[in-house]
Amino acid sequence: MKTVIKLNVNNVEHELFVPLHKTLLEVIREDLGLTGTKHGCELGECGACTVLVDGVPLLSCITMPVDVQGKKILTIEGMGSMSKPHPLQTSFTELGAAQCGYCTPGMLLTSKALLDKKAAPSRDEIKAALSGNICRCTGYLKIFDAVELAARRMHDHDCCGAGGSACHGGEVPA
Ligand code: FES
Numbered sequence: 514m515k516t517v518i519k520l521n522v523n524n525v526e527h528e529l530f531v532p533l534h535k536t537l538l539e540v541i542r543e544d545l546g547l548t549g550t551k552h553g554c555e556l557g558e559c560g561a562c563t564v565l566v567d568g569v570p571l572l573s574c575i576t577m578p579v580d581v582q583g584k585k586i587l588t589i590e591g592m593g594s595m596s597k598p599h600p601l602q603t604s605f606t607e608l609g610a611a612q613c614g615y616c617t618p619g620m621l622l623t624s625k626a627l628l629d630k631k632a633a634p635s636r637d638e639i640k641a642a643l644s645g646n647i648c649r650c651t652g653y654l655k656i657f658d659a660v661e662l663a664a665r666r667m668h669d670h671d672c673c674g675a676g677g678s679a680c681h682g683g684e685v686p687a
């Protein structure tokens with residue numbers, strides 16, 4: 514059985530006709546072709562499938578699309594671009610915080626939600642925010658370092674050259 518759903522993903526409105534049983538993760542990857550959001554455990558335990566819904570990290574593998582209609586969904590494809598990466602994407606690259614990269618989209622989006630809420634989180638706050646995102650490669654320290662570096666740069670506006678509230682950290686504008 515199929516149904517029509519309307520989703521706003523990365524500031525683009527989509528109307529889709531999809532099977533009722535499909536999760537948000539499956540719709541994002543298979544119907545929208547946005548494969549940056551990763552299939553991991555599909556049990557809500559690894560964080561690989563994280564997207565932001567109205568700015569809050571959500572596990573798309575255990576979310577039904579109908580429940581996020583009318584909300585703004587951000588996937589890694591909307592977080593930055595090759596020409597204008599988000600400061601977190603830059604710092605992850607510079608510090609080697611991504612190795613195989615499978616956890617990285619979820620790590621980046623969860624980190625973005627944290628920095629949007631708190632400009633200068635402590636190391637413990639970063640650890641707590643990322644506690645639901647599992648990485649098998651890095652040992653986490655480089656990830657924590659990269660979040661702190663991005664936070665410093667965003668605070669100083671090294672990322673955009675703007676001042677005050679003009680900094681959007683590279684996010685694709687609405
Ligand atoms: S794939 Fe969703 S939490 Fe692991």
Ligand code: FES
Pocket residue numbers: 610611612613614615616617647648649650651
């Ligand atoms: S970089 Fe490989 S799982 Fe995190």
